[in-house]
Amino acid sequence: MELRDMIVTPLVIMLVYAVAYIVxxxxxxxxxxxxxFPALTVRxxxxxxxxxxxQFYYDGGDTYNYHTFGSRHLWTALFESPDKIFKLFFNDGTDTTGIYxxxxxxxxxxxxxxxxxVRxxxxxxxxxxxSYSATAVLFAVFSFAGMWMFFLTFYRQYPHLHRSIAIAAFFIPSVFFWGSGLLKDTLTLGCLGIAIFQMHRIFNLRKMSLTGFIMLVAALYMLxxxxxxILMVFFPAAVIWVFMFNFSRIRSKALKIMLFPITVSLALGFAYFSILKAGEDNEKYSLSMLSKTAQVTAYDIRYWTGRDAGSGYSLGELDGSISSMVNLAPQxxxxxxxxxxxxxxxNPLMLLSALESLALMIFAVYLLVRMARGGAAALVQPNVLFLLVFSITFAFAVxxxxxxxGTLVRYKIPMLPCLVVAFVLINDYSKSARKLEVLETTE
Incomplete structure (x- = not known):
């Protein structure tokens, strides 16, 4: 904490609230x-x-490395050597000539x-x-903007569920904590919210705009x-969402029965193709290397880079093969x-995560009981299907x-709002199915 933080941060916060009040x-x-305002405030x-x-618990970490040992040097270069800032900013990390x-x-x-x-x-x-704190506040504003779009995506379809969707989007403690600071997770969470909003608007509602298209491309590129x-998990789920959403608009039941297998096949085909193309652009995420990448990442976080982030866990032997990944999927x-x-x-931070996990488990068991009594059809609703496919695939990946x-609690935050909204929608569909069943019985 520096003097500039104590001076600049309150001014930035006041400006943020003033702009928020206007818009x-x-x-x-x-x-x-x-x-x-409550959603913005918790962010x-x-x-x-x-x-x-x-600063006081971990005595340093990524958030300060991004700033103190990152953007601060770019900011210094902007004033000391403005002729070098463009090369420094757009550098791919391979050429340090003149900017070493x-x-x-x-x-x-x-x-x-x-x-x-850092950029x-x-x-x-x-x-x-x-100012570190003021810059972190602006990261929080970006995350808030993305999650507000996420909230609107589902609120506008289910306005009667506004309170539950708002809780899922804004007030899950670990999400607004780890998804607000100067961290990767803040950027990706905001971008995910923007991507979901614009995908729905452009491809489901068919409301194309240049601004929306640019925002979608920028969000996907940042991911x-x-x-x-995250992009590898999101894109296949989004493809299935778009196909199923547009399929659900068909009114003829006979035509739906005829087109359903074709629609599912095309959606899965496009999803598989997207994974193949992703692997071409980044070799370590190709299908042939995916399991090896998971193994390397898991053991690196467990025994090296994440050893101080919290308690470790083990799911069993991960030998770098696809079969070992599949075997560990349920765990x-x-x-x-x-x-x-x-x-x-x-530790105290783990307690927060454990309480959230317990609440999620109770909600999941409650829904399973409800669906056993009717309402399982909710699982094939386009929005529910998209959110569940994304959440469960993401849960497996991380x-x-x-x-x-300690690392997992940060990595899984993009999944939590989606999963909770899916649970909320399943619960609502189950209630509607139950009411309809009671009404038909009384008649």
Missing amino acids: RPRFTDHITWRYF IIGALAVGFIY NYASKILFFTDPGSYAV VAFIFDIFTFS YVVKFY AVNVSLFRPYLWEVK GVSTFNF
């Missing part, structure tokens, strides 16, 4: 306006809290995903005089650069959704490649 009428209605609190936790005195001090200069975060932090630094595996999904259990808690609870 709120444009992005809210008589129902959603009540969530706007800002989360951003500041992450800074305090990393700056590049050599940037910890993540040769890591494309991390350096993308974004530098852009915000220009407006915050390179590609920062955390490629991987379980650890992402429902662990750590309360008896596995070893669960099988993390092996550390």
Whole structure:
């Protein structure tokens, strides 16, 4: 914490609230306006809290490395050597000619995903005089904007569920905590919300606009650069969503029966093709290398880079083969959704995650009981199917490649809002099916 943080951060926060007050009428209605400022506030609190936790609990970490040993050097170069800033900013980490005195001090200069975060932090630094806390607040604003779009995507389809969807989008503690600070997770969470909103608007509602298309491409590109595996999980699920959403518009039941297998086959085919193309662009995520990448990542986080992030866990032997990944799939999904259990808690941050996991487990068991009594048809509803496919696939991906609870709680935050919204929709569909069954019985 520096003097500039104490001066600049309050000013930036006041400016953020002033702008939010002005734009709120444009992005809210008589129902959603009540969530706007509380959702923004918890994001800002989360951003500041992450800074305090990393400074006083972890004594440093990624968030400070992105700034103190990252964007601060770009900001310094902007004033000391403005002729070098473009080469420094757009560098791919391979050519340090003429910029070595700056590049050599940037910890993540040769890591494309991390350096993308540094670049974004530098852009915000220009407006915050390179104040860490103020820049973190602007990261929180970006995350809030993306999640507000996520909220609107489902609120506009299910306005009667506004409270439950708002809780899922804004008020899950680990999400607004780890998804608000100066971290990769904040950028990817915001981009995911933007991508979901624009995919639905452009391909489901067929409301094409240049601005929306640019936002979608930019969000997908940021996911590609920062955390490629999120894009690999999201895109196939989104393809299935678009196909099924448009299929559901067909009114003729006979035509639906005829087209259903074709629609499912095409959706799965496009999803598989997207994975193949993703592998061509990044060899370590190709189908042939995917299991090896998971193994390397899991053991690196478990025994090296993430050894201080929290308690480790093991799912069994991961030998780098596809079969070992498949065998561990049930355990991987379980650890992402429902662990750590309360008896596995070893520090205060793990307790928060354990309580969330317990609540999620109780909700899941409740829904299974409801669906057993009717309402299982909700699983094939386009929105529910998309959210579940994304969430469960994501749970498997991070669960099988993390092996550390402290790191997992951060990695799984893009999944949690989607999964909770899916649960909320399943519950609503089940209630509707039950009411219809009772009505038919009484008649």
